[in-house]
Structure formats: structure tokens, C-alpha cells
Amino acid sequence: MAWRGWVHRGWGCGQAWAPPVGSRGCEELPAVLSPPRLLGRRFNFFIQQKCGFRKAPRKVEPRRSDTGTSGEAYKRSALIPPVEETVFYPSPYPIRTLVKPLFFTVGFTGCAFGSAAIWQYESLKSRVQSYFDGIKADWLDSIRPQKEGDFRKEINKWWNNLSDGQRTVTGIIAANVFVFCLWRVPSLQRTMVRYFTSNPASKVLCSPMLLSTFSHFSLFHMAANMYVLWSFSSSIVNILGQEQFMAVYLSAGVISTFVSYVCKVATGRYGPSLGASGAIMTVLAAVCTKIPDGRLAIIFLPMFTFTAGNALKAIIAMDTAGMILGWKFFDHAAHLGGALFGIWYITYGHELIWKNREPLVKIWHEMRTNGPKKGGGSK
Structure with missing residues (x-):
């Protein structure tokens, strides 16, 4: 019981650490492993492999504007x-x-x-080309009959102004x-x-x-x-x-x-x-x-x-x-x-x-x- 409590305190199977689903918890270790063989430097590595201890990922909360x-x-x-x-x-x-x-x-x-x-x-x-095109267009407008009250003509007049x-x-x-x-x-x-x-x-x-x-x-x-x-x-x-x-x-x-x-x-x-x-x-x-x-x-x-x-x-x-x-x-x-x-x-x-x-x-x-x-x- 003392060894079990030491494992619980030393490895902290609490809220900050969580074993993976399906693995044995820290309370089940003494029933599987004998305490004398776990003493020494191999103890930490073996506990990590058996219990699969890893830090639970911290959830990033989205920030609302x-x-x-x-x-x-x-x-x-x-x-x-x-x-x-x-x-x-x-x-x-x-x-x-x-x-x-x-x-x-x-x-x-x-x-x-x-x-x-x-x-x-x-x-x-384009301005050079439009200059000559404009001369030709002015000549055609002079001989073409003009339409009075044309909406398009009024728009062009407003745009040109x-x-x-x-x-x-x-x-x-x-x-x-x-x-x-x-x-x-x-x-x-x-x-x-x-x-x-x-x-x-x-x-x-x-x-x-x-x-x-x-x-x-x-x-x-x-x-x-x-x-x-x-x-x-x-x-x-x-x-x-x-x-x-x-x-x-x-x-x-x-x-x-x-x-x-x-x-x-x-x-x-x-x-x-x-x-x-x-x-x-x-x-x-x-x-x-x-x-x-x-x-x-x-x-x-x-x-x-x-x-x-x-x-x-x-x-x-x-x-x-x-x-x-x-x-x-x-x-x-x-x-x-x-x-x-x-x-x-x-x-x-x-x-x-x-x-x-x-x-x-x-x-x-x-x-x-x-x-x-x-x-x-x-x-």
C-alpha cells in the first residue's frame, strides 16, 4: 500500500495526467508487477511504457470577437x-x-x-489612335441625322462634362x-x-x-x-x-x-x-x-x-x-x-x-x- 501511494504521488495520476483508453491505471500496477523488480533506473521507463503516461493536450479555446x-x-x-x-x-x-x-x-x-x-x-x-478616329467620327456625325431626346446621348453628355x-x-x-x-x-x-x-x-x-x-x-x-x-x-x-x-x-x-x-x-x-x-x-x-x-x-x-x-x-x-x-x-x-x-x-x-x-x-x-x-x- 505504501508503494502504491508513492507511485500515485510521484506520477500524479490526477487531472493533469491521463493514461490512454484501454490501458491499466496506476492502481492496477501492484497486481501485475512485483515491487522489488521495479526499483532502480528502469522503473521510470517501465511505468511510462506500461501505463502510457502522457500529458493531456491543452485545448485551444477559440476567441470570439x-x-x-x-x-x-x-x-x-x-x-x-x-x-x-x-x-x-x-x-x-x-x-x-x-x-x-x-x-x-x-x-x-x-x-x-x-x-x-x-x-x-x-x-x-490609344490616345494617338483615338485622335484620328475622332476626326472621322466628327465628320460622320455632321452628315448623320441627330436624334433629339436620346437617353444615351444625355448620358454621354453628362460623362463628358x-x-x-x-x-x-x-x-x-x-x-x-x-x-x-x-x-x-x-x-x-x-x-x-x-x-x-x-x-x-x-x-x-x-x-x-x-x-x-x-x-x-x-x-x-x-x-x-x-x-x-x-x-x-x-x-x-x-x-x-x-x-x-x-x-x-x-x-x-x-x-x-x-x-x-x-x-x-x-x-x-x-x-x-x-x-x-x-x-x-x-x-x-x-x-x-x-x-x-x-x-x-x-x-x-x-x-x-x-x-x-x-x-x-x-x-x-x-x-x-x-x-x-x-x-x-x-x-x-x-x-x-x-x-x-x-x-x-x-x-x-x-x-x-x-x-x-x-x-x-x-x-x-x-x-x-x-x-x-x-x-x-x-x-
Whole structure:
């Protein structure tokens, strides 16, 4: 009995340790084995083989986004979809979760600017061709009978009266409206939360960094963002051009989301984020940096005006305070990341990235001019 008790205390067949199903318990050992033969160094090994002692695996409890103070704040916010039924699994090594988003951010940004450079090359070629086609079309219109009250003609007239910037952001606004309508479909709620909200604790990390930029759950949130984008569209396209603006806008959405990931992992405040605010902050910061003396006004208070430089300083100060103090109504880290990226790109990025696109354009030009080389034997 004393030996049995010693085995029980020494090996702890309690709650922390569990023998496998079908094996003999610790209480059955004395009936099978004689105590004198178990003394010595072989005792530990024999007990482990006979009883099969091994530590019971610790169950990893899934972490719900609506638990705690952070979840309640997201649940109360009308800008965030209800995610109380969504289960997130934070990684036991949070820093590792940032590796894939980092590579995705760098790779996507490079592809965006490379595609924009090729797009600009193709646009220049098409403009030359469209110039001669336009002369021919004007001559045909002069001899063709005109139709009054044609709906298509009115649409073309409205479209032609828009500025280049407004025509550029029209597609972005249409994409945001389409995604907003998808949020209203009940059967798509889980898919929308999975792919159109960004959260470093989610199983899907990379694609939501881009898709969440076009995602809005609240009508007011979408309307406010699209109004700001429409207001600054003409200025930013005049500064950067259509192709470069699209590269900056898409890259800004991914970069601002990555900054949000870093902040959430560092503070442990996991939660879903969505909206185009990070990319729009890049547009606003770029315009305010390029034209700091421009006059701005608030939509509901047009009588109060202020300079663009002062507005940018106030926005950065507010988002910095919100990120440090943990305000949860907005994703202040994404706002701050987008604003800093806009300032950096206007100050340094344009010279470092866009003005060094010539080697890529030359390669593309040679491919378009010479075409793929046909294989053949060596001379």
C-alpha cells in the first residue's frame, strides 16, 4: 500500500495526467508487477511504457470577437457588421501572423505600380489612335441625322462634362456601392465577414487587406467616404494622373490595413475593420501636402474655412491620440497609416517609384514592338 501511494504521488495520476483508453491505471500496477523488480533506473521507463503516461493536450479555446470590452465596442458601433457569431483564432505567436501580410503588401504594391506604368503606356498609344478616329467620327456625325431626346446621348453628355478625376473615381464608387448591396444579403453574411473585413485574428489575412477597402456596412460610412473621395478626385488626378492615382489608391488600402494589423497585434485589441478610410486618408494627405495653402471647409459648416495644412495636422493628431488611447469607433491606426503614406509618397515616393518606371516600360515596349521571338535552331 505504501508503494502504491508513492507511485500515485510521484506520477500524479490526477487531472493533469491521463493514461490512454484501454490501458491499466496506476492502481492496477501492484497486481501485475512485483515491487522489488521495479526499483532502480528502469522503473521510470517501465511505468511510462506500461501505463502510457502522457500529458493531456491543452485545448485551444477559440476567441470570439464580441468578448470583452473591445467586442462590445465593435458591437455597439453602427459602422461594423454584427460579428458576435464569428469565431476568430488568434495565433499563439502573434508576430508570425504579420509575415504573410507583409509580403502581400510589398508584392501587391509593386504589382500595382508596375501595372499602372504599363496602363499609362497603353493609354498614350490609344490616345494617338483615338485622335484620328475622332476626326472621322466628327465628320460622320455632321452628315448623320441627330436624334433629339436620346437617353444615351444625355448620358454621354453628362460623362463628358465630368473631370478626369471624377470619371476615374466613378468606378471606385460603383464598386463600393455593389459591395454595400452584398452586405444586405443574409446568406452572404459569413462570406462578407470572412473576406471583406480585415482582422489579424482571422484565418484569411491577405485578400481582406484589399477587399475591405471597398467594403462598407453602414450607409452613412460609405456616403461620407465617397463624398470625400469625389471632392478630392479632381485635385489628386491632376497631381498624379489617372494611372498613378489608381496605383496609389489601391496600394494605400493595403498599406493602411497592414498598419492596422501591426497595431492590433501589438496591443492585443483584435476586431474586424472595413472601409475605404485608410485609402481616402492617403488621397487627402497627398493633396494637403502638395497644396498646403488650399482652403477647405466642413460639409455641414461651410462658413468655417481653414488651410489644408492645418487640417492635415489636426487629423494626424486626432488619429494618433485615438490609437494611443484605444478609441474603438474608428480604426485610427489605418487612418494614420494612410495619411503617413500619402505624405511620404508626395515627398519622396513619386521620385523613388514612379520616375524609375522607364526600365519596365522599355521592356514592355520591346515586347509589344518585336513580339515573342519564335524558337528555332542556332546558326
